[in-house]
Amino acid sequence: MLGYHVWANRRVFAHLKSLPPEVTYKEVPSVFPSIAHTLVHMYVVDTLWLQAMTGQSFHETRASIPRLVAEIDGKSVAEMEELFAALAGRYEAFLRSQEDPDRELVIEHPHYGRLHTRLSDLVQHVVNHGTYHRGNITAMLRQLGHPGVQTDYVLYLYALSRDHEEAS
Numbered sequence: 001m002l003g004y005h006v007w008a009n010r011r012v013f014a015h016l017k018s019l020p021p022e023v024t025y026k027e028v029p030s031v032f033p034s035i036a037h038t039l040v041h042m043y044v045v046d047t048l049w050l051q052a053m054t055g056q057s058f059h060e061t062r063a064s065i066p067r068l069v070a071e072i073d074g075k076s077v078a079e080m081e082e083l084f085a086a087l088a089g090r091y092e093a094f095l096r097s098q099e100d101p102d103r104e105l106v107i108e109h110p111h112y113g114r115l116h117t118r119l120s121d122l123v124q125h126v127v128n129h130g131t132y133h134r135g136n137i138t139a140m141l142r143q144l145g146h147p148g149v150q151t152d153y154v155l156y157l158y159a160l161s162r163d164h165e166e167a168s
Helices: 002-017 035-053 058-063 065-072 077-096 119-143 153-167
Strands: 104-109 113-118
Touching: 002 077, 002 119, 002 153, 035 058, 035 065, 035 077, 035 104, 035 119, 058 065, 058 104, 065 077, 104 119, 113 119
Parallel strands: none
Antiparallel strands: 104 113
C-alpha cells in the first residue's frame, strides 16, 4: 500500500508543477488555507507516524512538530516534492527492515490511551490519511479553476500492470 501512497503523491506534485506556482499558495476556504498548508500537514503527519512506527513516544514525536513544519513550510513545490521523496525513502527502508509487517505495535496516546495494532494497519492509516488530503487538494484546485489529478487506487494498479508488461 505504501507504493500507492508514494505514486499518488508523485502524481499530485507533477500536476502542481504544471500549474502556475501561485496556485499552490493561494488561499481558499477549505479544510486548510491553501494547498501548500495541506502538503505541510501531510508531510508532518506522515513523518510523525513513521516516528511512532519506529518506537518513538508520543511526546518525542509531538516535540518534533515545530522542526518538521520549519523543514517544509514556505518551500517551493519542487522542494516539497524532494522532502516527500526523501520521506518515502525512509519509509521504504524501514519497512524493508521489518521481518513481519503484521507484527504488533503498541501506541500510547495521552488522550486516546493505549492501542495494540499491527504495523501494517498503521501503514494503511498513513495511506488513507494521504488519500483523504489528496482529495482536499483536488477540491481546492477545482475551487481555483484548475482540474485535479486522478489518483484512484485502480489507476495505480493499471500503472503497475503496464510497467510489468513493458518489463516483460
